[in-house]
Amino acid sequence: AAGGEQHEFSAEVGRLLDLVVHALYSEREIFLRELVANAADATDKRRFEALTDGARALPDDAKIRINPDKEARLLTITDDGAGMDKDELARNLGTIARSGTRAFGEELQKAKPEEKPSLIGQFGVGFYAAFMVADRVDVISRRAGSDEAWCWSSTGKGNYTISPATREKAGTDIILHIKEDADDFLDSWQLETIVRKWADHISWPISIVKEGEETTANKGTALWRKGRGEIDEEQLNEFYRHVSHNFDTPWATLHWHAEGTLEFSALLFIPGSKPFEFGEPVRESQIRLHVRRMFITDEAGLLPPWLRFVTGVVDTEDLPLNVSREMLQATPVLARIRKAVTNRVISELKTRAKDEADFDRFWDNFGPTFKEGIWDDAEHRTELATIARFRSSTQDGWTTLDAYLERKKPEQEAIYYLTGDRAEMLSSSPQLEGFRAHGIEVLLLSDAVDSFWPDRLGVYKDTPLRNISQFHADLEKFGAAEETAEEKSDLESVLPALKEALGDAVSAVKATNRLVDSAVVLGAAENGPDLQMIRLMRRSGQ
Ligand code: ADP
Numbered sequence: 001a002a003g004g005e006q007h008e009f010s011a012e013v014g015r016l017l018d019l020v021v022h023a024l025y026s027e028r029e030i031f032l033r034e035l036v037a038n039a040a041d042a043t044d045k046r047r048f049e050a051l052t053d054g055a056r057a058l059p060d061d062a063k064i065r066i067n068p069d070k071e072a073r074l075l076t077i078t079d080d081g082a083g084m085d086k087d088e089l090a091r092n093l094g095t096i097a098r099s100g101t102r103a104f105g106e107e108l109q110k111a112k113p114e115e116k117p118s119l120i121g122q123f124g125v126g127f128y129a130a131f132m133v134a135d136r137v138d139v140i141s142r143r144a145g146s147d148e149a150w151c152w153s154s155t156g157k158g159n160y161t162i163s164p165a166t167r168e169k170a171g172t173d174i175i176l177h178i179k180e181d182a183d184d185f186l187d188s189w190q191l192e193t194i195v196r197k198w199a200d201h202i203s204w205p206i207s208i209v210k211e212g213e214e215t216t217a218n219k220g221t222a223l224w225r226k227g228r229g230e231i232d233e234e235q236l237n238e239f240y241r242h243v244s245h246n247f248d249t250p251w252a253t254l255h256w257h258a259e260g261t262l263e264f265s266a267l268l269f270i271p272g273s274k275p276f277e278f279g280e281p282v283r284e285s286q287i288r289l290h291v292r293r294m295f296i297t298d299e300a301g302l303l304p305p306w307l308r309f310v311t312g313v314v315d316t317e318d319l320p321l322n323v324s325r326e327m328l329q330a331t332p333v334l335a336r337i338r339k340a341v342t343n344r345v346i347s348e349l350k351t352r353a354k355d356e357a358d359f360d361r362f363w364d365n366f367g368p369t370f371k372e373g374i375w376d377d378a379e380h381r382t383e384l385a386t387i388a389r390f391r392s393s394t395q396d397g398w399t400t401l402d403a404y405l406e407r408k409k410p411e412q413e414a415i416y417y418l419t420g421d422r423a424e425m426l427s428s429s430p431q432l433e434g435f436r437a438h439g440i441e442v443l444l445l446s447d448a449v450d451s452f453w454p455d456r457l458g459v460y461k462d463t464p465l466r467n468i469s470q471f472h473a474d475l476e477k478f479g480a481a482e483e484t485a486e487e488k489s490d491l492e493s494v495l496p497a498l499k500e501a502l503g504d505a506v507s508a509v510k511a512t513n514r515l516v517d518s519a520v521v522l523g524a525a526e527n528g529p530d531l532q533m534i535r536l537m538r539r540s541g542q
């Protein structure tokens, strides 16, 4: 690639490359998992693009080919995928676009040397993993639908070059110049073992060139189509890692086949930990839609956004293979599948919620997202509120609304709650003083979504929810001490004076029996937004 255009890596890529390459570890072989996954993604992408652009049609024998050359010390991974044009090469391989990769880099930098190897094993580091085994990487790519080819080349040290190249057909070759100490990766048998271990579920054939002959190394079985008894846990976990981009084991695995009016197979997972990049930038469900095993898109919105922590595959017989984006939006089949899948996930959560310790693990990761469902899902709102968990002013750990109702005082008419940024801060809020003095429990809600769902829910099992920062949450009926005549007349003169001094900064100054030690507290108007909402609006400049 001498004489090609020189480019610097973005600062982040440079730093990440350094970390990946120097944190040597025993599982270098995962570079192959990353490159094969990219080749499979690119092939999926081209298949989908070809639906609307015939010029990008995928060859019938599309596959991923792994070719080691011991003499030249080269390992080449070839695909018939969508390829990359010049801009895409620079953008995809020269900068870090994904927040997950960036977060990984930050974690890696913080980690102690002995922790680095396992960290790399836990995360996907993507394309850059190639530099663990290669001292130079050339990427020759031709975008499907174009006749130009380009070569991206780098030694992984600060810069890369891009120069014109030739390639007979569309697709990509990743050529690794294998390092002195990485001979294993030039051995076909070793490579085959690695593919079996990490990429068996990839649905495109992966062939390995062995003594001049090509053999297919993966089974490519659509795991989700099999019966329960035919799959072992290791296969499930590996597939989970592939679809979720997580590297732990799932908290829940849901696998079923729907038959009758609607025919589909689903294999879904709820992750055991919260993915780094969770929630941003994508807030839509990314469940993969397959039609008769073929991957179609992960943008079909097969679950509502509040269930976006669920990952996996839905494979249906009820759509044509050449289904287009427009058709996906219009077809009633998807709406029906969505409903069936949503109900199934909710019923799984309800079952698992019976085991508190087990459900806490889920709640710690995805509780805030789950609560969006109380706001969003009119049909299941109350059911969802029943299994939701909350912090409270009188309990350690999580509690539920039902447990709150059991503890509440007979004369208490409402479920009281307070919203704010942090549970620890809420528990020392002066707003709580009067409630504490009367032994009345208050839920402490500190997630952003907590400013929204209580209003939507309104009432739980005939008991209204009330924000104690609003004036109507009154403590009179709990027998607060009456003011003496002297206190009364003091208040009568102080309140108007305070209002006058504060002017338009407040809408009213009122006496309250909610305080014990503090002299004043801010309250929100009964019919307006609560205090936390006012804070949020102010922060967003409204
Ligand atoms: P990720 O796969 O998670 O996006 P990677 O670092 O593995 O991150 O790859 C970065 C990007 O480079 C991919 O998103 C893709 O756009 C592009 N890319 C990598 N390998 C290929 C390939 N074989 N064919 C086409 N595009 C590729």
Ligand code: MG
Pocket: 034, 037, 038, 126, 127
């Ligand atoms: Mg990748």
